[in-house]
Amino acid sequence: MLYWIITIGLTCIIASVIFCRPYLAVVFVIVSIPFEGVTDIRFISIFFERIKFLAFIPPPFLESVMGFRYITIYPLEAILAVSVLVCIYKSILGRDNYFRNMKLVYCYIPFVMCIMLSAIKSIELSLTVKELVRWLELIVVYYLTINLINDDKKMRVVLYSMFLTMAMVSLFGIVNVNYESEGYRATSFFWNPNPIAGYTNLIIPVSFGMLMVSVCLWERIVLGIFTVLSIIIWVLTFSRAGWLSLIMIMILVFSLTKVKKKRIVLLLMVFLSVSAILLFSSNINRDKFITTTTLNEVKVSLESRALSYPIGLNMVKDDLILGIGIGNYHLLIKKYTKDYELARHHLHSLYLQLFVETGIMGFSAFVFWLVCIVKYLVSSLKSLENSRHYWLFVGLMGGVIVYLFNNLADVLTVHGIHLQWGIILGLAVVLIQFRESEACSKTV
Numbered sequence: 001m002l003y004w005i006i007t008i009g010l011t012c013i014i015a016s017v018i019f020c021r022p023y024l025a026v027v028f029v030i031v032s033i034p035f036e037g038v039t040d041i042r043f044i045s046i047f048f049e050r051i052k053f054l055a056f057i058p059p060p061f062l063e064s065v066m067g068f069r070y071i072t073i074y075p076l077e078a079i080l081a082v083s084v085l086v087c088i089y090k091s092i093l094g095r096d097n098y099f100r101n102m103k104l105v106y107c108y109i110p111f112v113m114c115i116m117l118s119a120i121k122s123i124e125l126s127l128t129v130k131e132l133v134r135w136l137e138l139i140v141v142y143y144l145t146i147n148l149i150n151d152d153k154k155m156r157v158v159l160y161s162m163f164l165t166m167a168m169v170s171l172f173g174i175v176n177v178n179y180e181s182e183g184y185r186a187t188s189f190f191w192n193p194n195p196i197a198g199y200t201n202l203i204i205p206v207s208f209g210m211l212m213v214s215v216c217l218w219e220r221i222v223l224g225i226f227t228v229l230s231i232i233i234w235v236l237t238f239s240r241a242g243w244l245s246l247i248m249i250m251i252l253v254f255s256l257t258k259v260k261k262k263r264i265v266l267l268l269m270v271f272l273s274v275s276a277i278l279l280f281s282s283n284i285n286r287d288k289f290i291t292t293t294t295l296n297e298v299k300v301s302l303e304s305r306a307l308s309y310p311i312g313l314n315m316v317k318d319d320l321i322l323g324i325g326i327g328n329y330h331l332l333i334k335k336y337t338k339d340y341e342l343a344r345h346h347l348h349s350l351y352l353q354l355f356v357e358t359g360i361m362g363f364s365a366f367v368f369w370l371v372c373i374v375k376y377l378v379s380s381l382k383s384l385e386n387s388r389h390y391w392l393f394v395g396l397m398g399g400v401i402v403y404l405f406n407n408l409a410d411v412l413t414v415h416g417i418h419l420q421w422g423i424i425l426g427l428a429v430v431l432i433q434f435r436e437s438e439a440c441s442k443t444v
Contacts, residue, residue, distance in 0.1 A: 015082045022090070022098065023148040025083035026423060027161040029141055032075040033199075033416040034169050034189040076416050077133065080140050087144070101146045103429055107372040108139050114322075114362035121325030128327035131357075134413055141419045145426025146433075155430065158423070159210060163226040166203045169196070170229035173236065186236035190415050197242025198412040200234045201402045202420050205249060209395015213388070241409035249402040305409060308347040311337050312356045323359030350407035370404065373425065380432045389431045396428040 018025045087098040115135055122128035149155055173188030173196065185193040207230060211223045234246065314336050315324055324332060329346070347353045355363040377397050384390045403421045406412060412421075 011078060011082070014079060015086070018079075018083055018086050022083065022086055023150075023154045023158070025079060025086075026141070026145050026148060026158050026426075028079045029076060029416075029419060030158070030161050030423060031165050032079060033420055034165065036074060036076055036416040076137065076419065080137055080144075083144055084140065087147075098144075098147045101433075103146060103433070104369075104372060104376060104425075105139065105143055107369045111362065111365035111369055112136070112139070114358050114365045115326050118322050118326045118358045118362055121319075121322065121328065123325065123328050123331050127330065128325070131327040134418070137416075138418050138422045142422040142426045145423050146429050149427065149430050152434075155427065158427065159206070162203060162420075162423075163207055163210075163223070166200070166207075167226050167229050169199070170233040173233045174229075185238045186233050188233065193237040194239050194242065194410050195412060195415055195417060197234065197237040197239035198403070198406045198410055199415070199417050199420065200230055200237070201242055201246045201249075201406055202399045202417070202424060204230050204234065204246060205398030205402060206392075206395045206424060208250070209392045209398070212391035212395075241406060245402050245405040248405060249398045252398060252401070305348040308349065309352060312347045312352045316356045316359065319359060321359045321361060323355070323357045323362060326357050326362075329353065329357055346411040348409060348411070350411045350413065353411050373400065376432075377428060380435075384432065384435050387435050389434060393428060393431045396424050396431065399424040400428060 014028055018028070091098055112135070115132060119128050119132060145158075149158060169188045173186040176186065176188060186196060187193055188196050190196040190199065204227065207223060207227045211220060211227060214220050214223055234242065311333075315329075315332060319325075347356065351363065351366075354366055358366075377400065381393075381397070384393050387393075400421065403412065403418075412418060
């Protein structure tokens with residue numbers, strides 16, 4: 001009963017805030033991403049246990065909280081649904097028009113049509129609906145971002161909510177590493193080091209871009225702290241795919257950003273110093289780093305991921321056009337491999353997974369959307385070269401591309417990480433349109 005009272009109360013508060021300030025829906029999505037799915041509440045239990053002498057906390061409430069280790073919540077669906085309904089209501093009343101911007105949205109429609117066709121082969125409706133909603137959420141949050149964020153103030157609110165959420169995730173992950181007796185890989189709220197590495201990879205390029213564009217000393221200090229915390233949790237994931245993806249993209253970001261070499265050298269020194277201190281500050285980290293980076297460990301990891309390709313090709317060889325059906329992977333995988341644990345959750349590549357579930361049509365449509373995105377961002381890079389937003393745009397562009405690289409070895413459509421990517425992509429498009437509106441004003 002208490003759970004439902006809290007849930008309804010929070011929903012009403014969020015709905016009222018979104019009604020008054022629709023752009024805060026994007027902020028609510030950003031803050032909710034780490035809590036999507038199963039969340040560990042052991043630290044809350046310990047906190048209540050330590051302050052249980054306070055008279056205003058009812059003993060039954062303490063017992064109920066301390067009796068659970070995990071809680072399952074899905075806030076993203078509710079927030080997106082409320083946001084869309086609020087925007088529709090305000091558009092009908094004629095107060096605002098939140099559905100005018102369609103940049104890159106039409107390019108996504110072929111992929112939506114393909115996954116709809118693939119859903120015809122559904123074996124279990126609940127799994128199919130879950131996957132469909134997951135991909136529809138991506139375009140919805142992107143669509144809301146490009147339509148609701150229309151000035152610098154809103155942009156900064158969204159960016160700082162992203163950095164603050166990342167700082168919270170980092171602090172929780174660092175404490176969790178020290179709290180777990182066997183823990184030497186950071187997992188934070190995601191309970192797997194690879195998803196949190198993918199999530200962190202999205203934020204670090206953006207924070208670097210924001211750090212370069214900032215002019216106030218206090219803002220640089222705050223952004224520097226946020227960036228260092230992100231680097232700490234990134235290092236402690238010991239995710240080879242995450243490390244490699246981010247390093248490659250950071251090289252690209254520094255090569256594209258027109259900044260003084262001294263600033264680049266300083267940032268690189270901070271980046272490398274923090275990483276070295278973390279890796280060699282304890283014997284556990286040092287030994288884990290040596291083990292992680294040995295050729296034998298890399299070979300074993302690559303071999304296990306390479307085995308996913310013959311498994312996937314065997315699954316889809318009789319259904320090349322529409323695939324095996326969106327959401328059917330988990331029901332059919334046992335038929336195609338004896339080593340079930342190897343590919344239990346996914347095929348270790350988002351693109352292979354899409355090819356297997358949606359076939360040639362779905363995979364081609366998804367690649368078409370990605371090509372449109374990259375082409376649009378690259379073509380806009382030169383037009384923003386002399387803009388005050390250039391460095392931030394390069395950071396956002398780095399976040400967009402690092403996600404695509406990371407998905408070659410992982411499937412990061414879990415925990416709402418793909419929604420964070422959709423927001424970053426939306427912010428990059430918004431910056432481009434800021435520049436276009438400034439150019440139009442000067443022309444007039």
